[in-house]
Amino acid sequence: MSEGQVKKIMYVNRKAPYGTIYALESLEVVLIAAAFDQDVSLAFMDDGVYQLKKGHQTKGIEVKNFQPTYRALDDYDINKLYVEKEALEARGLSEEDMCVPVEVMSAAEIGKLMEEQDVLLSF
Amino acid sequence: MLHIVNKSPLERNALDSCLAAAQQGAAVLLIEDGVYAATRGHAAEGKLQAALSRLEIYVLTPDLEARGMAQSLAEGVKPVDYAGFVELVVKHKNCQSWL
Amino acid sequence: MPIEVNGKSYETDEEGYLVNLAEWDEDIGKALAEGENIEMTPQHWEVVNFLRDYYNEFQIAPAVRVLTKSIGKKLGPEKGNSQYLYELFPYGPAKQACKIAGLPKPTGCI
Numbered sequence: 132m133s134e135g136q137v138k139k140i141m142y143v144n145r146k147a148p149y150g151t152i153y154a155l156e157s158l159e160v161v162l163i164a165a166a167f168d169q170d171v172s173l174a175f176m177d178d179g180v181y182q183l184k185k186g187h188q189t190k191g192i193e194v195k196n197f198q199p200t201y202r203a204l205d206d207y208d209i210n211k212l213y214v215e216k217e218a219l220e221a222r223g224l225s226e227e228d229m230c231v232p233v234e235v236m237s238a239a240e241i242g243k244l245m246e247e248q249d250v251l252l253s254f
Numbered sequence: 255m256l257h258i259v260n261k262s263p264l265e266r267n268a269l270d271s272c273l274a275a276a277q278q279g280a281a282v283l284l285i286e287d288g289v290y291a292a293t294r295g296h297a298a299e300g301k302l303q304a305a306l307s308r309l310e311i312y313v314l315t316p317d318l319e320a321r322g323m324a325q326s327l328a329e330g331v332k333p334v335d336y337a338g339f340v341e342l343v344v345k346h347k348n349c350q351s352w353l
Numbered sequence: 354m355p356i357e358v359n360g361k362s363y364e365t366d367e368e369g370y371l372v373n374l375a376e377w378d379e380d381i382g383k384a385l386a387e388g389e390n391i392e393m394t395p396q397h398w399e400v401v402n403f404l405r406d407y408y409n410e411f412q413i414a415p416a417v418r419v420l421t422k423s424i425g426k427k428l429g430p431e432k433g434n435s436q437y438l439y440e441l442f443p444y445g446p447a448k449q450a451c452k453i454a455g456l457p458k459p460t461g462c463i
Contacts, residue, residue, distance in 0.1 A: 143350060145271065153353075166416060177271050196412065203411035206419045217274070242275030245350055246255050253351040 138249040139170045144179035146254060148197075149189065154182045155197050157254035162200075165207040172211035173204075174241050175233070179254075180218045183229045201231050213241055256281045256346040259288040260353070263298040268352040273301065275350075278308045283334070283342055285314040292318070293326040306330040314339055358384045370452050374408075377455030385453045389444070393453075397441055399428065404454045414459035417447045 142161055146153040161173065175183060182201075189196040204210070212233040219225055219235065226235050245251060257276050261268040269284075269291050276282060282305070284292050291298040292313040305311065315333045318324050327333060334342065343349060354369070355362040358381050364372040369388060371377060382401060386393050393401075403424060407415055415423060417435070425433015432438075438446035447459045 145353065162413065162416070166418065176275070177267060199410060199412045203413060203415070203419075206411075206415065206423060238271065238274035239277075242277050245275065245348070246277055246280075248348050251348055251350045253353050 137168070137170050139247060140164070140172070140250045140252065141245060141248045142171070142173045142252045142254065143245075144173065144175050144182060144254050145177040147178040147181040148187065149192065149194055153254045154179070155195075157252075158197060158200060160252065161204070161209065162207060165209060168208075171209050172213060172244070173209065174213045174215070174244070175218070176215040176238065176241060177218050178222075180214055180222060180224060180229075183212075183214065183231060183233065184224060185228055185230045198230055204231070213244065215241055256283060256342055256349040258283045258285060258349060258351045259291070260284075260286040260351070262287040263291045263296075269298060270301075272350075272352045273305050273309075276305075276309055279310075281310045281312065281342060281346060283312045283314065283339065284331075285317050285339070289313050289317045289321065289323065292328045292331040293323050294328050295326070296328070299328055302328060303330065312338070312342060356381070356384055356388070368452075368458065370458055371455040374455045374457070377405075381455060382453050385455070389442075389449050389452065391442065391449065391453070394441075397450075397453075399432075400424065400438065400441060400446065400450050401454045403427065404450055404456060408454070408456050414447065414451045414454075414456045416459060417445070420447055 142157055144154060144157050148154040161171065165171065187196050187198040212231060214229060214233045214235050216235050216237050226233065257272045257280060259268050259272050259282065263269040269288065272282060290296060291302055292311065302311065312332045312334050313327065315324070315335055318327065355364050363376055363381060366372055371381065371385065383393055391397065404414060407423065421433055421435055421438060442449040451459055
């Protein structure tokens with residue numbers, strides 16, 4: 132990426148947090164790539180909304196709880212977090228269950244934002 | 255834009271999620287186990303036919319052939335080879351893989 | 354390579370980062386600092402403790418840019434700049450201060 136050229140980059144997260152490594156990998160890539168000062172947004176769709184479900188307690192499964200790290204995203208100037216409305220509803224969740232401030236929108240609205248991106252990174 | 259689906263529609267919701275998000279005129283490419291959605295008589299045939307009215311749907315032929323489904327390609331779905339796959343990627347501004 | 358502190362041995366990784374951050378105490382911090390040729394002053398400890406607090410809250414060591422900004426917010430602009438931090442930790446504040454703080458290497462630190 133050449134200097135001064137800001138690209139729109141969206142990370143699309145669709146997997147639940149601990150069953151696979153996708154969620155953690157995505158978060159790590161987001162943090163690393165934040166150094167490039169691009170126009171970053173994160174979309175949480177399908178089971179991906181579980182990544183932000185408040186109150187993860189991972190002691191019992193002996194896996195690092197990376198949920199607190201989502202709260203650091205704001206320090207990295209990443210504050211566009213979109214959560215799929217239908218996915219929340221299908222899982223009995225609502226905006227209040229999310230561990231960080233998010234914008235809830237329909238799958239179609241997220242799809243519209245996808246069209247505007249220069250790069251989509253799928254997890 | 256181009257959407258790519260590589261999961262069987264009876265095992266995963268990737269196709270449904272893709273169809274819910276895809277905007278009018280977008281292209282959808284079915285690859286790997288995703289190709290089963292584009293076969294005649296499949297449970298997903300109805301929603302795929304409905305989607306064809308607003309989306310362009312492609313299927314990767316080698317994946318269809320590998321699964322013994324080359325003769326069952328659903329109507330309206332356009333078959334592409336690997337070169338066609340590359341062309342689709344080049345032609346579109348961006349691409350989302352529904353993993 | 355393990356390090357010896359007060360007659361006890363602590364495991365570190367191939368780059369010298371403490372493997373188990375729960376083992377950390379100030380004496381281990383001092384020993385890790387010696388390995389970096391850094392003599393710890395109250396100003397050094399201020400940054401190291403800030404990093405430990407940040408890690409406890411967010412479970413990551415912040416990138417340099419974020420560290421600089423956050424330190425500026427908490428400890429004042431005269432400390433929230435890379436010149437000040439590099440004077441304390443010449444080989445990179447994130448890298449060296451994290452090592453002394455017993456934290457893993459910061460994500461994205463190449």
